[in-house]
Amino acid sequence: MPPPLVEIANLTRDFRNHRFFGISQTTRALDDVTLQIDQGSIFGIVGESGSGKSTLARLMVALDRPTSGKVVFDGEDIFSLPAAALRHHRRNFQMVFQDPFGSLDPRQKVGRIIGEPLHVFASQSARGRVSERVAAMLENVGLPATAADLYPHQFSGGQRQRIAMARALITEPKLVVADEPVSALDLSVQAQILNLVLDLRDTQGVTFVFISHNLAVIDCIADKVGVMHSGRLVEVGPAHEVFDQPRHPYTHELRASALSLDNEIGANPVAARRRQTPLGKLTGGCAYYAQCPIAVARCSVERPQLRPDGTGRLVACHQVASVTE
Amino acid sequence: MNAPLLEIDNLSIAIDRPGGAGLPLLTDISLQLGRGETLGIVGESGSGKSLLALGVIGLLPEGIGSSGSIRLDGTELLPLADDDLCKVRGRRIGMIFQEPMTALNPVMKVGDQIAEGIVWHRGVGWCDARRDAVRLLDQVRIPDAAIRAKSYPHELSGGQRQRVGIAIALASKPDLLIADEPTTALDVSVQKEILEILDEHVRNDGMALMLVSHDLGVIAASCRRTMVLYAGARMEEGLTEEVLSDPRSPYTRGLLAALPQRRIGDRRLAAIPGNVPGFAALPPGCRFSDRCPDRIERCQTELPAWRSFGNGRGVRCIRAETAASEAG
Amino acid sequence: MSVRPTVLPGDKRTSVARSSKLVAGLVITGVLCAIALVSLVWTPLPPTKIQIAYKLTAPLQQGLLGTDQLGRDVLSMVMVGAWNSLSTAVAAVAIGGSLGTVAGLFAAAARGTPEALAMRACDIVFALPPILSAMMLGAFLGTGRWTAIIAIAVFMIPVFARVVCGAARQIWPRDYIQAARGAGKGPMLISIEHVLPNISSQIIVQVTIQLGLAILTEASLSFLGLGMPPPSPTWGRMLADSQTYLAQAPWLAVAPGLAIALAVFGLNMLGDGLRDTLDPRTPLLR
Numbered sequence: 001m002p003p004p005l006v007e008i009a010n011l012t013r014d015f016r017n018h019r020f021f022g023i024s025q026t027t028r029a030l031d032d033v034t035l036q037i038d039q040g041s042i043f044g045i046v047g048e049s050g051s052g053k054s055t056l057a058r059l060m061v062a063l064d065r066p067t068s069g070k071v072v073f074d075g076e077d078i079f080s081l082p083a084a085a086l087r088h089h090r091r092n093f094q095m096v097f098q099d100p101f102g103s104l105d106p107r108q109k110v111g112r113i114i115g116e117p118l119h120v121f122a123s124q125s126a127r128g129r130v131s132e133r134v135a136a137m138l139e140n141v142g143l144p145a146t147a148a149d150l151y152p153h154q155f156s157g158g159q160r161q162r163i164a165m166a167r168a169l170i171t172e173p174k175l176v177v178a179d180e181p182v183s184a185l186d187l188s189v190q191a192q193i194l195n196l197v198l199d200l201r202d203t204q205g206v207t208f209v210f211i212s213h214n215l216a217v218i219d220c221i222a223d224k225v226g227v228m229h230s231g232r233l234v235e236v237g238p239a240h241e242v243f244d245q246p247r248h249p250y251t252h253e254l255r256a257s258a259l260s261l262d263n264e265i266g267a268n269p270v271a272a273r274r275r276q277t278p279l280g281k282l283t284g285g286c287a288y289y290a291q292c293p294i295a296v297a298r299c300s301v302e303r304p305q306l307r308p309d310g311t312g313r314l315v316a317c318h319q320v321a322s323v324t325e
Numbered sequence: 326m327n328a329p330l331l332e333i334d335n336l337s338i339a340i341d342r343p344g345g346a347g348l349p350l351l352t353d354i355s356l357q358l359g360r361g362e363t364l365g366i367v368g369e370s371g372s373g374k375s376l377l378a379l380g381v382i383g384l385l386p387e388g389i390g391s392s393g394s395i396r397l398d399g400t401e402l403l404p405l406a407d408d409d410l411c412k413v414r415g416r417r418i419g420m421i422f423q424e425p426m427t428a429l430n431p432v433m434k435v436g437d438q439i440a441e442g443i444v445w446h447r448g449v450g451w452c453d454a455r456r457d458a459v460r461l462l463d464q465v466r467i468p469d470a471a472i473r474a475k476s477y478p479h480e481l482s483g484g485q486r487q488r489v490g491i492a493i494a495l496a497s498k499p500d501l502l503i504a505d506e507p508t509t510a511l512d513v514s515v516q517k518e519i520l521e522i523l524d525e526h527v528r529n530d531g532m533a534l535m536l537v538s539h540d541l542g543v544i545a546a547s548c549r550r551t552m553v554l555y556a557g558a559r560m561e562e563g564l565t566e567e568v569l570s571d572p573r574s575p576y577t578r579g580l581l582a583a584l585p586q587r588r589i590g591d592r593r594l595a596a597i598p599g600n601v602p603g604f605a606a607l608p609p610g611c612r613f614s615d616r617c618p619d620r621i622e623r624c625q626t627e628l629p630a631w632r633s634f635g636n637g638r639g640v641r642c643i644r645a646e647t648a649a650s651e652a653g
Numbered sequence: 654m655s656v657r658p659t660v661l662p663g664d665k666r667t668s669v670a671r672s673s674k675l676v677a678g679l680v681i682t683g684v685l686c687a688i689a690l691v692s693l694v695w696t697p698l699p700p701t702k703i704q705i706a707y708k709l710t711a712p713l714q715q716g717l718l719g720t721d722q723l724g725r726d727v728l729s730m731v732m733v734g735a736w737n738s739l740s741t742a743v744a745a746v747a748i749g750g751s752l753g754t755v756a757g758l759f760a761a762a763a764r765g766t767p768e769a770l771a772m773r774a775c776d777i778v779f780a781l782p783p784i785l786s787a788m789m790l791g792a793f794l795g796t797g798r799w800t801a802i803i804a805i806a807v808f809m810i811p812v813f814a815r816v817v818c819g820a821a822r823q824i825w826p827r828d829y830i831q832a833a834r835g836a837g838k839g840p841m842l843i844s845i846e847h848v849l850p851n852i853s854s855q856i857i858v859q860v861t862i863q864l865g866l867a868i869l870t871e872a873s874l875s876f877l878g879l880g881m882p883p884p885s886p887t888w889g890r891m892l893a894d895s896q897t898y899l900a901q902a903p904w905l906a907v908a909p910g911l912a913i914a915l916a917v918f919g920l921n922m923l924g925d926g927l928r929d930t931l932d933p934r935t936p937l938l939r
Contacts, residue, residue, distance in 0.1 A: 213512065
């Protein structure tokens, strides 16, 4: 078996908000995350807002630095590299952002936007062929080569997301991290982008980390999935198995609250299952303790670690044995 | 049968342009909504669904006008002066917006924001109104309502802010509640609870609900009837169950097929080709004709008329018409 | 796949109001610039030609705008004054604006301590009004055109640094900047290629408004005798000289006063018009 493309070890990121009179408060956006991503796979990450999934995405492509922990990409610890070497290394991992209207510079033409990474990474001799490569890339993502001479505002949301995809792919990266790439798109266009991701993986062997709050999207596209809650991974495993048979109570809740076409409101009220949120923040215990329907006393004092549960999955829950479908 | 609470006839909304016809954003909308009924308005960006919601409550942006007829309990709303419309707005029609943070006043305690509406519209004193506000917060399931009433909007989570928004809308016990993407900005676990609160008021108080959303799941879960909009025109209407299980418009069929779902083997999702058209550049003929897999030549030359099948079911599609007449 | 513009047609009424401001500003400023340029090659009379015999003649009797206490043609003096005022203002804003823009871009890109230091430095310069710094500079360099230019430019640096830093800080968190970082670009390249073009409209607006201010400051400096030395006429000194003859020859004050007011008004209109056109804020419908 080939070694994983990305190995994330004990990755932690604290943010400090400054308040009045120098009093500062530290929030832990990402808490001790360990994760491996296999070559050529699509790894899905689901979680709600504030679960740390975007922080994790930015760290994976070195747009941010961790408080502690490391990201080993293709055998190299990217945060221990000197600045120039890291800059050169960036061609191997690229990012696609959520908002197709904010991720393209409105003052630059599409051709220049897509070619931008080449200006840094390509050798002097290869620069002359930038426009050829841009044209080829545009066709690759399903846009006409003439699009290079237009400005971003002349495109619709779905088309812009294709442009963003083309920019990410032009350096022939091994990894593309896509942070909610379809959440801002219309349903009728969403499927086009999801198909594009699948095609690119199959034809070019790109590894994708695909982040979404939408379970159906992840279920559709991902091979493996990591479920995040309060900055931690709570469950990792093959996507279909995780969604069919969640082992962590939070995954369970996520799945239960996703609305499909045959849901009916009022059949199983959420409030009945939820216990009162205690005031003040718990320290030390499981972050999900307050909402967990199966919590025991141990959960309030000891933080569960992500462990193999014996079925090829990793689960962070003391009560794993009692979660049954 | 009693007259329906809300009756919209042939409503059009257009950008005013000096001299000549306006640029239409929404055309030929007719619908009826009775007390205790729920209607989902589903559509993508540019479908005009939010504009419809704003049009009903009379809050269209400047420079955009509406024509046709909107009747609430038999009273025509469109010709009303601003003052009279204000009374209708607060007392009889409530509105919930997508982004709860921008809909709340950031420097006013949430309890007072709810009480304000009660004082204004029911003419009770501030003291009673504040007590009512706490009761309403409790009703929208905010824990420790009496304490929370004294918080400012930024101290609440997104879900709690949306609950406050609902409490404000419910304060005047409206006959009709319009919710424009009420759960789009919220997490899935909160979404369901918000929809449950709305459902409770429809069931218990006989409130009518018009829910605008792009999310078929939300509509399916909370609306008995559904209207599908595309590029400013209604494409299909009917009982939600029927629309979703037996869609007659190719657009609805395409939307349902494009829902992300688990793939079998190497299969791809059934995407609708092309993009949602801007309203300034609509294709001639049927608005969906440039993306429709079932189009025939006629689709590109004439806009199909709205065809009603009775029982509230209707569709705008030439092919559906011919299919119906062939069937008998 | 078809590519369709998704831009909203703007509202006619507001765009008319916007463009009328812009047109008024452009016309006034354009006429002033033309007059200033013409004065370089032609004036009705040489502005320094003294004709004591015709001193303090009312407008239209001798020349279009009359003559001053030495019989010099007021119209010619106002025309040359336009060149002196505008060129001083343009030079000052060009120097101050570009230094301030660089400082602002740097502060926004560096964040943290360098930004705080740059902004505190701005505060210090802000505390010195240009008239004060012109007097101090004048003590070292002697009065003259460059003293005025440098004094005004120094005052402009923090103004531009503030505006540019504020605008650039709005741009930095955007995703396209993150994408450029992901493409391996450093902060300097990003500032030049992405930040500067995206804040250019704010800078242009600021330039026009500050030009108006610079003309006003130049006028007050020369009013106090800190500007260009005689005999070359400036609007400020013409105003100062006219004080003595205000009762006998009010046109001496009216001509340069009106010129100053018109120049500042025109530039402000231009700035307002540009702001509205470059930043339309059309309500977007979704």
